[in-house]
Amino acid sequence: MKKVYSSASEALDGVLQDGMLIAAGGFGLCGIPELLLQAIKDAGTKNLTFASNNAGVDDFGIGILLQTRQVRKMISSYVGENAEFMRQYLSGELELEFNPQGTLAERMRAGGCGIPGFYTKTGVGTVIAEGKEHKEFDGETYIMERGIVADLSIVKAWKADETGNLVFRKTARNFNPPAAMCGRICVAEVEEIVPLGSLDPDTIHLPGIYVHRLIQGTHEKRIEQRTVRQKEGA
């Protein structure tokens, strides 16, 4: 069963559809599936809904799909770094559903785990709770949140083997595993596909069962906020 494709466009061939819900990994610009996002831009797929913690910046990440008006709706926790996003949102062209960050991550994980709903304290008493079922457990109030099942997941990992076993690196892991889990189809991009058997089975972060298609490519990995300290005495 061949999972490895030669390019992002090839890996998305036959998978993209106007109006679909796409779950994307990444936090800020860290660990985002940049090659697959570019391929979606090239494909011109429209009216997309993205479940993604952030919306990229103007010229990188999901931002490049905002420029081309391919996104209809975002399900996100924080969208502050994108002027074009704000312009489209304020003009009513773009729909926005805010989810608390942990609720979004858990909704993805739940959807991937066959859990259609779960209860959380997060957001009780806030606008987030409006219209949601409330329930008491042991004297405390919780709200129900729904699992997300996406039509497609796009994620970015560090290494993979040809069966789709994935290894992430440092904080670039973030939303990628839950996003991968919740997709009916998951396409992953990695920096390196290593020979089968060279990943230690105890250190695989996401088993290949979640990954249907796979590409290797060169990543820009842009840094959003470069912060440094001075060497003492330097």
Next chain:
Amino acid sequence: MKKVYSSASEALDGVLQDGMLIAAGGFGLCGIPELLLQAIKDAGTKNLTFASNNAGVDDFGIGILLQTRQVRKMISSYVGENAEFMRQYLSGELELEFNPQGTLAERMRAGGCGIPGFYTKTGVGTVIAEGKEHKEFDGETYIMERGIVADLSIVKAWKADETGNLVFRKTARNFNPPAAMCGRICVAEVEEIVPLGSLDPDTIHLPGIYVHRLIQGTHEKRIEQRTVRQKEGA
């Protein structure tokens, strides 16, 4: 903040209480906290409830606490390997709550993640669903299961550092992470405590935040069903 204790008994000192709920890691006899179970036997704590996938065998695992009548109730998915268990259960001395294996694992994970309830298809239309809330999602029926928060978790890992970061080995991981997560206090036993900094931060299976006390010890690691194949031509 010292987490490393010199023995299982010392690590459990002040933590054990009659009537408490203990979540234990392990599947069959694989990856069970054998040293901590022995220390609980030595402490003589009574009327215990265990959330544990299995109940050990007569002379190993939780079985040793059944011999001494320290267990009042088991929350388990499979208890078939223990004659003393069956005797006590059939005579009414021992209470038993069957949970489907995945429901038990998810209940532990949920309890540790601040999720007091979640919905699952598992068990719908069976005795497991009796008395539980039923809810429809997208035309399918699910039942609500509760998160488990245990008074104490006892788990077994392969390696740890002194901050409690844990690494498991092969299928001995099993219920240990979810069991660890759901305890108000978690005590872990490992085969080796390695120097701080010698575990790769990307390969830690359970962050030390979940582990309050830690011991290193020698494990019997008994095999329940030794199955082998013959070398061809041998």
Next chain:
Amino acid sequence: MPWDRNQMAARAAEELEDGMYVNLGIGIPTLVANYVGEKDITLQSENGMLGMGPFPFEGEEDPDLINAGKQTITELRRTSYFDSAQSFGMIRGGKIAAAILGAMEVAENGDLANWMIPGKLVKGMGGAMDLVAGVGRVIVVMDHTNKHGDSKVLKECTLPLTGKGVVDRIITNLGVLDVVEGGLKIVETAEGVSEEEMRAATQAKIV
């Protein structure tokens, strides 16, 4: 002539397609692994492993490496390990394409009973309820009748259920049946077994 255990396992193996992730129950289903041939099948062991290998050679048993039947096994080059919550997350989430399981009773509406006999010792359902509720396709492999000659393919299960309406296909020593609208449909019979013989051994409605 009815199929023997190995023929049933071989027939069940035909259900599996290249690239599938599959969970095999204990008993006859375990034998299915011997008949997958060149197909690229990945076996899940629900205690936390994908890519289950064969039993180890004598002296190479590892107490940290067992399957869901608690037997010592080995790993493969594709193997990954994970915890029980993740393992049943992938089961419940429909990521496992098929489970091949034994059964005590199957009913014409797809009900399955394979975990308890009231009044007898009850060991528990283990992961069976999660598997039948979650995997893409549930294939039962069992003898068509019990040792008393009574049909195990029933109008209604008499034993407590493992899952309600969960079975997709039944493979017995007499042949293959599908659960369809209104009852069971005969897909094929073992060579030398007639449809009439299968009907006679089946209490369930065959449509």
Next chain:
Amino acid sequence: MPWDRNQMAARAAEELEDGMYVNLGIGIPTLVANYVGEKDITLQSENGMLGMGPFPFEGEEDPDLINAGKQTITELRRTSYFDSAQSFGMIRGGKIAAAILGAMEVAENGDLANWMIPGKLVKGMGGAMDLVAGVGRVIVVMDHTNKHGDSKVLKECTLPLTGKGVVDRIITNLGVLDVVEGGLKIVETAEGVSEEEMRAATQAKIV
């Protein structure tokens, strides 16, 4: 004299005890890390890291290693990484002992508003709602009044809430207040600030 930013951070650092796992928000809370001294504190970054280290030296920035404010950071010998679902699992599950956060408004019942001003650009709550709902203790660090001199310590929040009844302690430039039954209690005032001055700057009921 009222405390400055660094004095507020230093005072907040006194809240932390040996062995604690702590989440620090952006702004003044970030400065708290400079004042923990010899205490064994582990910082969580909610994008998936425990054991957050300082900013990297120039040229050693790693795009795969950022904090929740998207700044480049470093790891420590105790560091572990995990995914966002696990990260907020430990937050929601109460495993993080304390969060130290900034605020726009706090009310006498512990209500907190720090994520949106209606009519202005709304960037989102990020992880703030999960943090205040889940962590063991929520400590707010902020100026006592806004730039117009109006109290930010109110009878009721006027802005949309981040969490209802979630704040345990408020540290401002004027001193320290606890949320208690019936209102707020003055714990201490900055040196040279009188209780009267604090009361005058506080709209909330002080008991």
